[in-house]
Amino acid sequence: MARNNELWLSGNEAIALGAFEAGVKVASGYPGTPSTEILENLSKYEGVYTEWAPNEKVGIEVAIGSSFAGVRVLSTMKHVGMNVAADPLFTASYTGGRAGLVIINADDPEMHSSQNEQDNRNYAFAAKVPMLEPSDPAEAKEFVKLAFDISEEFDVPVIVRTTTRIAHVKGLVAEGEMLKSGVEPGIEKMPAKFVMLPGNARNRRKVIAERQQKLETFAETFAYNKIEMADVKIGIITSGISYLYVKEAFPEASVLKLGMVYPFPKLMISDFASKVDELFIVEELDPFIETHVKAMGIKCTGKEIVPAIGELNSFILKKAFQKESPALFSPEELPLRPPNMCAGCPHRGLFYSLKKLKVFVSGDIGCYTLGFLPPLSAMDSCVCMGASIGIAHGMEKALGLEAKGKVVAVLGDSTFFHSGLTGLVNVVYNKGCSTVVILDNRITGMTGHQHNPASGQTLMGEPTHSIDIKNLCHALGVKHVVEVNPHHLGETETALKEAIEFDGPSVVITKSPCVLLPEEKRRVKQPYTIDPKSCTGCKSCLRLGCPALNWVPVTEQQARELGFKEKQKGYTRISEMCNGCGQCAQLCKFEAITRAGEESA
Amino acid sequence: MKAAGNILFCGVGGQGILLASEVTAYALLEEGLDAKKSEVHGMAQRGGSVVANLRFGAKVYSPLIDPGQADYVVAFEMMEAARYLPFMHPGTKVVVNTHTIAPPVVATGNAIYPDRLIDLIEANGIYVLPVNGFEIAKGVGEIRAANIALVGALSAYLPVAEETFVKVMKDKLPAKILDLNLKAFAAGRKAALA
Numbered sequence: 019m020a021r022n023n024e025l026w027l028s029g030n031e032a033i034a035l036g037a038f039e040a041g042v043k044v045a046s047g048y049p050g051t052p053s054t055e056i057l058e059n060l061s062k063y064e065g066v067y068t069e070w071a072p073n074e075k076v077g078i079e080v081a082i083g084s085s086f087a088g089v090r091v092l093s094t095m096k097h098v099g100m101n102v103a104a105d106p107l108f109t110a111s112y113t114g115g116r117a118g119l120v121i122i123n124a125d126d127p128e129m130h131s132s133q134n135e136q137d138n139r140n141y142a143f144a145a146k147v148p149m150l151e152p153s154d155p156a157e158a159k160e161f162v163k164l165a166f167d168i169s170e171e172f173d174v175p176v177i178v179r180t181t182t183r184i185a186h187v188k189g190l191v192a193e194g195e196m197l198k199s200g201v202e203p204g205i206e207k208m209p210a211k212f213v214m215l216p217g218n219a220r221n222r223r224k225v226i227a228e229r230q231q232k233l234e235t236f237a238e239t240f241a242y243n244k245i246e247m248a249d250v251k252i253g254i255i256t257s258g259i260s261y262l263y264v265k266e267a268f269p270e271a272s273v274l275k276l277g278m279v280y281p282f283p284k285l286m287i288s289d290f291a292s293k294v295d296e297l298f299i300v301e302e303l304d305p306f307i308e309t310h311v312k313a314m315g316i317k318c319t320g321k322e323i324v325p326a327i328g329e330l331n332s333f334i335l336k337k338a339f340q341k342e343s344p345a346l347f348s349p350e351e352l353p354l355r356p357p358n359m360c361a362g363c364p365h366r367g368l369f370y371s372l373k374k375l376k377v378f379v380s381g382d383i384g385c386y387t388l389g390f391l392p393p394l395s396a397m398d399s400c401v402c403m404g405a406s407i408g409i410a411h412g413m414e415k416a417l418g419l420e421a422k423g424k425v426v427a428v429l430g431d432s433t434f435f436h437s438g439l440t441g442l443v444n445v446v447y448n449k450g451c452s453t454v455v456i457l458d459n460r461i462t463g464m465t466g467h468q469h470n471p472a473s474g475q476t477l478m479g480e481p482t483h484s485i486d487i488k489n490l491c492h493a494l495g496v497k498h499v500v501e502v503n504p505h506h507l508g509e510t511e512t513a514l515k516e517a518i519e520f521d522g523p524s525v526v527i528t529k530s531p532c533v534l535l536p537e538e539k540r541r542v543k544q545p546y547t548i549d550p551k552s553c554t555g556c557k558s559c560l561r562l563g564c565p566a567l568n569w570v571p572v573t574e575q576q577a578r579e580l581g582f583k584e585k586q587k588g589y590t591r592i593s594e595m596c597n598g599c600g601q602c603a604q605l606c607k608f609e610a611i612t613r614a615g616e617e618s619a
Numbered sequence: 620m621k622a623a624g625n626i627l628f629c630g631v632g633g634q635g636i637l638l639a640s641e642v643t644a645y646a647l648l649e650e651g652l653d654a655k656k657s658e659v660h661g662m663a664q665r666g667g668s669v670v671a672n673l674r675f676g677a678k679v680y681s682p683l684i685d686p687g688q689a690d691y692v693v694a695f696e697m698m699e700a701a702r703y704l705p706f707m708h709p710g711t712k713v714v715v716n717t718h719t720i721a722p723p724v725v726a727t728g729n730a731i732y733p734d735r736l737i738d739l740i741e742a743n744g745i746y747v748l749p750v751n752g753f754e755i756a757k758g759v760g761e762i763r764a765a766n767i768a769l770v771g772a773l774s775a776y777l778p779v780a781e782e783t784f785v786k787v788m789k790d791k792l793p794a795k796i797l798d799l800n801l802k803a804f805a806a807g808r809k810a811a812l813a
Contacts, residue, residue: 028658349705350701357632358723594762
């Protein structure tokens with residue numbers, strides 16, 4: 019869509035375009051909301067190799083390799099992925115590279131789809147690497163291109179930080195010119211720079227300190243650190259999405275907008291502070307800019323009035339600054355609508371069975387984390403990607419025989435490859451007896467269907483070897499490995515019981531594809547129906563929490579009219595959402611649930 | 620009509636809210652306006668309460684609509700319309716799909732789906748247009764076209780020509796589903812102008 023030759027792009031689409039225009043040839047990352055669509059979009063550009071790495075650490079390592087080989091490279095991840103990738107990141111700061119290395123880090127203030135709310139600007143400070151922070155899709159594209167130039171000029175990985183309100187905001191973006199790296203691709207041996215043994219690293223540490231000085235000088239003239247002078251009564255230092263909220267709430271204020279949030283343009287900040295009557299810092303999450311400004315001995319107000327939790331918006335800012343805002347309608351008390359596993363989701367059958375067994379379920383990150391919610395309520399912990407197995411093992415080691423058969427780890431196929439593998443290796447090696455359930459739905463579900471090492475296809479759409487999870491577990495030394503279809507509730511329960519009772523580590527692989535996969539959506543469904551005459555209103559089927567099942571309450575009179583027993587309070591109805599998985603029919607003792615066309619008993 | 624405004628789309632994950640907001644955004648851009656749209660992906664899309672913010676005008680800064688600042692609300696589900704009451708103001712125009720989807724607590728028989736939701740919004744002096752998007756969509760032969768029927772109803776209030784919407788749909792929608800969506804759009808628009 020063009021408007022004055024502009025494109026209407028999301029921040030993530032704009033970043034992909036920026037990487038393409040910057041001459042990126044390789045990109046590696048791991049899907050994670052809100053970063054996922056960057057690589058999906060970049061994979062569509064001609065001449066760019068893109069891949070899903072099994073985790074973010076591998077993604078950055080691949081990026082370091084491409085940079086060493088003299089090729090511009092992008093690595094993408096969400097904020098918690100940066101924790102996984104921190105090890106190579108901190109040393110990549112020491113090695114630098116040859117061609118530009120840019121890392122996109124997507125933070126999720128407000129935790130729309132995350133397990134914590136961390137402010138990854140702190141990583142730039144800790145790893146001593148520059149960080150750029152765009153305010154909208156147009157800047158996101160521009161900043162990615164600038165980041166490659168900075169990376170090569172200063173021999174440093176550069177992080178571009180987005181947040182949900184950049185990544186998943188759409189705005190107008192102009193196409194730009196194609197750039198090229200000044201570095202020639204090829205193998206060049208530079209051991210003093212690339213081999214980080216203590217002797218070399220100590221030398222590099224000094225180089226990093228000099229680089230830091232140079233970057234601070236550069237920040238003073240960086241075109242996207244800019245002062246917009248207006249009314250001098252209020253001066254606001256801000257960056258990223260917060261800049262837009264400031265412009266909306268205080269169009270009259272003077273603003274210093276930091277396009278580079280680390281390192282800081284200290285002279286510019288002092289100069290701006292001296293020109294305004296009162297200085298404020300407006301930033302989401304941590305007092306990152308504020309702490310550094312205060313450390314410079316400059317008086318300012320920040321988190322004293324601006325919330326440090328969750329997203330900001332112009333309304334919150336007006337309130338914080340005690341600016342008048344209109345009266346609002348008060349919210350109504352309504353039933354909440356949390357997310358839920360889809361109708362026909364194979365995970366539901368597993369969690370139903372786990373609940374019956376009353377075990378402690380050590381969970382993990384994915385769609386299946388929703389097994390925590392009622393009525394299934396069958397997840398008892400969830401910490402980070404791959405943690406389920408380590409936590410189960412830790413509980414068993416802490417409690418000894420007391421925990422035997424009472425703890426089960428649950429994680430998805432993609433999460434298993436991300437960082438569950440090492441947890442399972444640990445269980446086998448250290449003589450644990452955990453039961454691990456791997457929910458193999460052939461795809462990375464929650465982020466919207468990215469392929470993984472078990473799904474048989476690459477990000478570029480090429481067929482590839484599909485790693486056999488069962489054989490892999492055997493190879494690691496797990497003696498009891500079984501596969502089961504989680505839609506078959508009885509078999510699933512039996513498989514779980516046998517695995518739990520097995521003396522030693524055991525793995526149950528639940529195999530059934532995600533119902534949202536295109537081939538599953540195309541499949542002709544045979545939906546189920548409920549015969550109200552046979553339904554006794556026992557609510558057994560409702561314990562699945564399937565969105566296709568709805569309780570219909572009836573009054574005493576309606577019950578009489580419908581021919582129900584006097585005390586029957588209602589019946590279940592199956593909506594058009596039914597996927598025909600048949601889990602509910604297995605729970606109905608009265609044979610009221612049948613496939614369309616089949617006879618009710 | 621003022622050529623600036625805030626449109627809040629809300630409903631349940633999976634109802635086609637992103638496509639509806641996308642078609643509307645393209646129509647506004649086609650009219651030469653600036654626009655920004657904010658969505659939330661990931662976990663919330665799994666059947667949860669979903670919202671998209673679309674702001675338009677000569678120049679748009681923030682992608683988020685502040686409480687009390689939504690000029691138009693397009694609700695794909697009745698209860699979701701009421702949930703966003705604090706984002707409305709007395710002049711807000713609300714297009715509501717009369718379709719209901721029970722949230723888990725209601726579907727499992729542990730709460731009652733609230734009734735008189737439209738009255739509740741109107742009691743605040745807000746204009747509400749109920750649209751049976753489901754019936755319109757069934758009428759054109761594809762229940763998934765309810766989202767475009769609601770865009771049709773919304774279009775009656777926006778500073779955008781009908782032909783602009785039609786052009787945008789022709790440009791953006793796959794040929795296979797274009798015809799039925801054009802019909803759904805027209806039926807929705809007619810419902811608003813009736």
